[in-house]
Amino acid sequence: AFLFSMYFIVLFRIYNSLRGGGGAGAGNGPGKLANLSELPVARFEDIQGVDTAKFEVMELVDTLRNPGKYAILGARAPKGLLLEGPPGTGKTLLARATAAAAGVPLLYCSGSDFVEMFVGRGAARVRKTFERAAKYAPCLIFIDELDALGKARDSGGMGFRSNDEAEQTLNQLLACMDGIVEGNKKKQICVMAATNRKDVLDPALLRPGRFDRIVRLELPDAAGREAILRVHAKKLPGFQEGKGIDDKRAGFLSFGVGSVVDLGAIAAATPGLSGADLEFIVNEAAIRAVRRVSAQLREEESSSSLSSSSSTNTTPPRVTAQDFEASVQDFFRSRRKKNFGGGDLLSVFK
Numbered sequence: 001a002f003l004f005s006m007y008f009i010v011l012f013r014i015y016n017s018l019r020g021g022g023g024a025g026a027g028n029g030p031g032k033l034a035n036l037s038e039l040p041v042a043r044f045e046d047i048q049g050v051d052t053a054k055f056e057v058m059e060l061v062d063t064l065r066n067p068g069k070y071a072i073l074g075a076r077a078p079k080g081l082l083l084e085g086p087p088g089t090g091k092t093l094l095a096r097a098t099a100a101a102a103g104v105p106l107l108y109c110s111g112s113d114f115v116e117m118f119v120g121r122g123a124a125r126v127r128k129t130f131e132r133a134a135k136y137a138p139c140l141i142f143i144d145e146l147d148a149l150g151k152a153r154d155s156g157g158m159g160f161r162s163n164d165e166a167e168q169t170l171n172q173l174l175a176c177m178d179g180i181v182e183g184n185k186k187k188q189i190c191v192m193a194a195t196n197r198k199d200v201l202d203p204a205l206l207r208p209g210r211f212d213r214i215v216r217l218e219l220p221d222a223a224g225r226e227a228i229l230r231v232h233a234k235k236l237p238g239f240q241e242g243k244g245i246d247d248k249r250a251g252f253l254s255f256g257v258g259s260v261v262d263l264g265a266i267a268a269a270t271p272g273l274s275g276a277d278l279e280f281i282v283n284e285a286a287i288r289a290v291r292r293v294s295a296q297l298r299e300e301e302s303s304s305s306l307s308s309s310s311s312t313n314t315t316p317p318r319v320t321a322q323d324f325e326a327s328v329q330d331f332f333r334s335r336r337k338k339n340f341g342g343g344d345l346l347s348v349f350k
């Protein structure tokens with residue numbers, strides 16, 4: 001009997017630790033309170049090519065901070081705002097920037113924080129998150145990857161009955177979005193969410209009064225891509241931007257001369273790429289530069305040990321236009337099978 005009860009205690013411990021997982025304090029429900037220490041900071045200036053979305057988000061924040069301004073004309077703050085768009089267009093990034101700039105607390109959670117195995121658990125987590133938010137009101141809740149919990153209720157999928165737990169969780173979310181009432185006073189809580197699969201969301205989530213504002217983030221156009229590249233390239237030490245084509249490299253798609261890089265040219269050659277893709281390209285270019293420089297150093301070392309002359313090369317290493325060329329080329333090569341918008345450009349890289 002003793003062993004038996006020990007067994008239960010251990011099980012209970014494991015269960016509890018599972019429940020408390022994801023950095024949530026006991027009894028608080030999931031969601032990181034996004035003060036600057038809990039969520040990596042981003043700045044609004046660093047998000048480019050999605051100006052409408054930025055504006056909508058700022059307006060939402062404004063309704064929370066200055067409710068009086070809206071009440072004068074009889075407007076009430078929107079309940080929810082849904083950011084929708086392809087992967088890597090900056091939805092999570094926008095949440096991070098909002099957390100830093102909003103001036104109201106933002107509780108950041110991911111849809112999967114609410115996905116639970118036991119019926120009723122997920123719903124309880126939703127309730128706790130909203131109760132916690134009510135304490136900080138006016139307050140923003142951000143639910144990333146909303147599709148993880150907001151799937152349409154009757155889409156059981158493959159003929160199975162839809163799962164009770166998921167349904168309860170979603171119902172709880174719908175109820176909470178209708179307003180947390182505490183002492184006859186509706187709390188000012190606004191829910192922002194992000195998804196790249198709006199089509200699978202339950203229609204009840206999208207009706208006015210819930211996520212009534214839907215903002216689509218599109219893949220950036222050429223100007224947007226150039227601006228995004230600039231944001232990320234600026235972080236490279238000694239980065240130089242300029243125009244120009246390297247005469248010595250005729251026949252190649254040239255992105256500049258030496259360490260002077262033409263970001264406009266890169267943007268023009270990368271249609272269909274997302275912000276995340278562009279960040280990746282900049283980083284790959286930097287990695288190539290490191291590879292090149294360390295190979296050079298090795299060479300110099302071995303030659304200087306022969307001639308014992310000190311190195312004359314004192315210019316600091318830079319990421320060059322050619323590093324960018326190779327990076328873009330590799331990007332398209334490794335994803336050739338996925339039909340990118342830039343498919344016809346591939347011929348240039350042959």
Ligand SMILES: Nc1ncnc2c1ncn2[C@@H]1O[C@H](COP(=O)(O)OP(=O)(O)OP(=O)(O)O)[C@@H](O)[C@H]1O
Binds near residue numbers: 089090228279
């Ligand atoms: N508009 C943008 N401006 C600048 N950088 C961007 C932009 N969009 C994406 N990035 C870069 O790509 C990274 C990933 O973007 P983010 O995580 O916001 O994508 P997401 O829209 O949330 O994608 P998913 O739908 O897959 O979650 C960002 O951290 C940022 O560095």
Ligand SMILES: [Mg+2]
Binds near residue numbers: 144145
């Ligand atoms: Mg995201």
